Amino acid sequence: MEILVFVFHGITALDAIGPYEVLARMPGARLRFVAPEPGPILTDNQLVSWNVELGIDDARGADLLLVPGGFGTRTLEHDLAVLEWLRDLDLTTRITASVCTGALLLAAAGLLRDRQATTHWAQRERLREHGALPVAKRWVRDGKYATAAGVSAGIDLALALAHELCGRDVAEEIQLAIEYDPEPPLDAGSPERARPEIRDAVLQRVRRRDAALAAAAGHEP
Amino acid sequence: MEILVFVFHGITALDAIGPYEVLARMPGARLRFVAPEPGPILTDNQLVSWNVELGIDDARGADLLLVPGGFGTRTLEHDLAVLEWLRDLDLTTRITASVCTGALLLAAAGLLRDRQATTHWAQRERLREHGALPVAKRWVRDGKYATAAGVSAGIDLALALAHELCGRDVAEEIQLAIEYDPEPPLDAGSPERARPEIRDAVLQRVRRRDAALAAAAGHEP
Numbered sequence: 001m002e003i004l005v006f007v008f009h010g011i012t013a014l015d016a017i018g019p020y021e022v023l024a025r026m027p028g029a030r031l032r033f034v035a036p037e038p039g040p041i042l043t044d045n046q047l048v049s050w051n052v053e054l055g056i057d058d059a060r061g062a063d064l065l066l067v068p069g070g071f072g073t074r075t076l077e078h079d080l081a082v083l084e085w086l087r088d089l090d091l092t093t094r095i096t097a098s099v100c101t102g103a104l105l106l107a108a109a110g111l112l113r114d115r116q117a118t119t120h121w122a123q124r125e126r127l128r129e130h131g132a133l134p135v136a137k138r139w140v141r142d143g144k145y146a147t148a149a150g151v152s153a154g155i156d157l158a159l160a161l162a163h164e165l166c167g168r169d170v171a172e173e174i175q176l177a178i179e180y181d182p183e184p185p186l187d188a189g190s191p192e193r194a195r196p197e198i199r200d201a202v203l204q205r206v207r208r209r210d211a212a213l214a215a216a217a218g219h220e221p
Numbered sequence: 222m223e224i225l226v227f228v229f230h231g232i233t234a235l236d237a238i239g240p241y242e243v244l245a246r247m248p249g250a251r252l253r254f255v256a257p258e259p260g261p262i263l264t265d266n267q268l269v270s271w272n273v274e275l276g277i278d279d280a281r282g283a284d285l286l287l288v289p290g291g292f293g294t295r296t297l298e299h300d301l302a303v304l305e306w307l308r309d310l311d312l313t314t315r316i317t318a319s320v321c322t323g324a325l326l327l328a329a330a331g332l333l334r335d336r337q338a339t340t341h342w343a344q345r346e347r348l349r350e351h352g353a354l355p356v357a358k359r360w361v362r363d364g365k366y367a368t369a370a371g372v373s374a375g376i377d378l379a380l381a382l383a384h385e386l387c388g389r390d391v392a393e394e395i396q397l398a399i400e401y402d403p404e405p406p407l408d409a410g411s412p413e414r415a416r417p418e419i420r421d422a423v424l425q426r427v428r429r430r431d432a433a434l435a436a437a438a439g440h441e442p
Contacts, residue, residue: 150400172409179371181410182403188393189402
């Protein structure tokens with residue numbers, strides 16, 4: 001099973017590394033990272049530099065494509081070469097998946113039109129810009145498209161995919177191997193349960209960063 | 222606040238990236254990765270290559286030190302330069318923390334003697350080799366030492382540390398920003414609740430890899 005995880009400048013590291021830690025453990029899986037061009041990429045906060053050997057020009061097929069998110073997707077939503085690659089690669093996949101704002105890339109590529117999908121809660125309504133139907137769930141499956149909510153939701157989606165692709169025993173072994181028995185010490189992980197002032201603070205930070213990125217790129221925010 | 226996350230060949234990526242995604246978001250925090258030597262490191266499965274600019278010779282103090290795990294700790298437990306660096310750096314920290322088998326490195330450095338600690342469930346009893354007192358909890362705090370269980374447990378520990386260091390509002394904003402509202406699709410994340418055959422399969426895989434690593438290094442398994 002060929003798995004491609006798309007990575008790029010401005011990615012949120014956990015969006016990719018959470019699912020990778022699950023999917024790479026599936027027996028028979030060959031997981032590779034692929035970037036717009038081979039070479040080092042830097043995460044959204046510039047703190048992780050990651051060497052990627054494979055560029056999109058040399059990646060022409062996969063059984064599973066996973067597109068993580070991060071503020072870098074803002075730029076890539078307008079990158080015609082990347083969007084065309086996503087469309088072409090999607091023709092070869094059994095499952096096309098995203099985490100967080102990776103869904104906005106899939107949507108911008110036209111792959112989620114009239115499909116139910118999710119993304120980071122603070123960006124959920126933006127799915128409509130590209131004709132997708134936003135749903136407030138941890139992850140959403142519509143046909144072969146599987147989209148997860150923000151950042152950490154990719155771990156849950158990846159375990160569900162491992163279950164589907166390799167069966168319950170394998171998925172449970174992976175869950176136990178990474179000791180995924182979460183005990184969040186606070187209960188603010190969903191916009192429905194977080195206090196309003198917490199939600200507003202996060203939302204304003206996202207909006208400010210989005211506006212700055214859009215201004216820098218010369219696009220409408 | 223200076224945060225150092227120790228990284229090394231054979232690290233499990235999520236051990237580091239889970240807590241990093243939380244800790245790097247704390248206002249005023251400067252998070253840096255530090256490796257035995259500057260240069261690229263490769264994860265346990267050789268799939269992620271990560272450029273690290275800072276080597277331990279140039280990292281002499283931190284408010285918070287986090288030591289992730291991975292099979293690479295097996296080798297580092299015998300690396301006297303690394304163990305000495307951990308001891309020296311620990312003299313400067315307010316909190317010294319670990320995820321997964323990172324606790325075995327802290328223990329091998331002599332920092333957990335007679336202290337309660339935890340690590341990956343399959344390696345928990347090994348803490349006794351270095352005089353630590355294993356506890357079956359998601360994370361354990363004993364004095365300034367904070368140790369988390371396997372791989373994904375570092376996210377929970379990091380949120381608890383953000384709460385302690387920056388207060389509830391900041392910790393909740395971080396939790397909401399990374400949408401950490403876990404919904405594991407299966408219930409096999411703890412050795413107590415996983416089916417016995419699942420537990421045995423994971424344990425045997427860990428034992429085989431441990432034995433191979435010990436044999437390759439010329440140490441007793």
